[in-house]
Amino acid sequence: MKLTFTIQGGDFTHAGHPSSEVKKVLKQLNIDNKIIKNVVIALYEAEVNVVAHAYSGTVNVEIDENKITILVTDEGPGIPDIDLAMKPGYSTASKSVQEMGFGAGMGLPNIKKNTDEMWLETEVGKGTKVKMLNYFA
Amino acid sequence: MKLREIAAVLNATISCGAEKLDEEVEMGYSSDLMSDVLTLDTDNLVLITGLVNLQAIRTAEMADIRAIVFVRNKKVNQSMVKLAHENGMCLLESPYSLFKSSGLLFQAGLKPIY
Numbered sequence: 001m002k003l004t005f006t007i008q009g010g011d012f013t014h015a016g017h018p019s020s021e022v023k024k025v026l027k028q029l030n031i032d033n034k035i036i037k038n039v040v041i042a043l044y045e046a047e048v049n050v051v052a053h054a055y056s057g058t059v060n061v062e063i064d065e066n067k068i069t070i071l072v073t074d075e076g077p078g079i080p081d082i083d084l085a086m087k088p089g090y091s092t093a094s095k096s097v098q099e100m101g102f103g104a105g106m107g108l109p110n111i112k113k114n115t116d117e118m119w120l121e122t123e124v125g126k127g128t129k130v131k132m133l134n135y136f137a
Numbered sequence: 138m139k140l141r142e143i144a145a146v147l148n149a150t151i152s153c154g155a156e157k158l159d160e161e162v163e164m165g166y167s168s169d170l171m172s173d174v175l176t177l178d179t180d181n182l183v184l185i186t187g188l189v190n191l192q193a194i195r196t197a198e199m200a201d202i203r204a205i206v207f208v209r210n211k212k213v214n215q216s217m218v219k220l221a222h223e224n225g226m227c228l229l230e231s232p233y234s235l236f237k238s239s240g241l242l243f244q245a246g247l248k249p250i251y
Contacts, residue, residue, distance in 0.1 A: 012190075012191070012192060013191060013216075015192065015195065016191075016192070016195035016198070016199070019195075019198075019199055020195070020198060023198070023199070033201070037180070037199070037200065037201055040199045041175050041199050041200065044175070044195065044196075044199045045175060048192075100171075100190060100192050101169060101170055101171035101172070101188045101190070101192055101193065101196070102170075102171055102172050102192070103172070104170055104172035104173065105172075106172040106173065106175070106176060107172065110172075110175055110176055113176070
């Protein structure tokens with residue numbers, strides 16, 4: 001099964017819609033609740049990253065019998081130093097993002113924590129790709 | 138602790154999910170930072186927050202949190218109630234501060250996560 005969503009940079013009102021839809025689908029598939037929570041928290045963090053930092057993004061979800069793979073691709077500023085961005089507490093988020101309850105520098109580390117595998121590819125001035133994989137068992 | 142007792146202790150009004158008031162929650166977590174809420178491994182908890190926006194509801198949705206108390210007399214809006222209702226959540230509004238709300242609930246036996 002494949003699902004695709006688009007994300008607009010700065011649009012906090014709709015942030016979480018793709019995660020919400022993925023949650024519904026996984027529930028229908030009777031996936032373990034703990035795994036669903038891991039998947040949707042990781043996706044939600046990735047969505048918030050796009051909304052907070054990028055101009056636009058897409059979410060591509062692929063679900064098969066054993067696993068879910070999610071690719072979040074954005075057009076945005078990219079990440080100059082990945083090691084720094086992965087460090088808990090490091091953030092470049094604006095004050096307006098912090099007012100929304102985010103921008104604490106926990107997003108990428110929390111994606112790593114909630115996925116079985118995570119890949120990050122970024123090019124400064126172009127954008128960032130985050131691929132997340134969770135197994136169902 | 139029943140949500141009904143939490144509402145009573147906090148002198149709270151119920152803005153969504155009145156039918157959930159007999160549900161039990163074991164723990165409480167107070168934060169205005171949703172990033173921190175998303176790092177919790179527990180889910181049988183009530184979130185106590187002064188952050189009144191749609192993302193507080195979304196965060197609770199993703200983290201499987203079924204009840205939120207909004208403190209400092211903040212009022213939830215229609216789109217928050219709609220999203221909370223879709224997700225079967227209970228929303229409470231308390232006139233008390235985050236500190237007072239947390240203190241009263243701790244005293245009444247609600248457990249901290251850490």
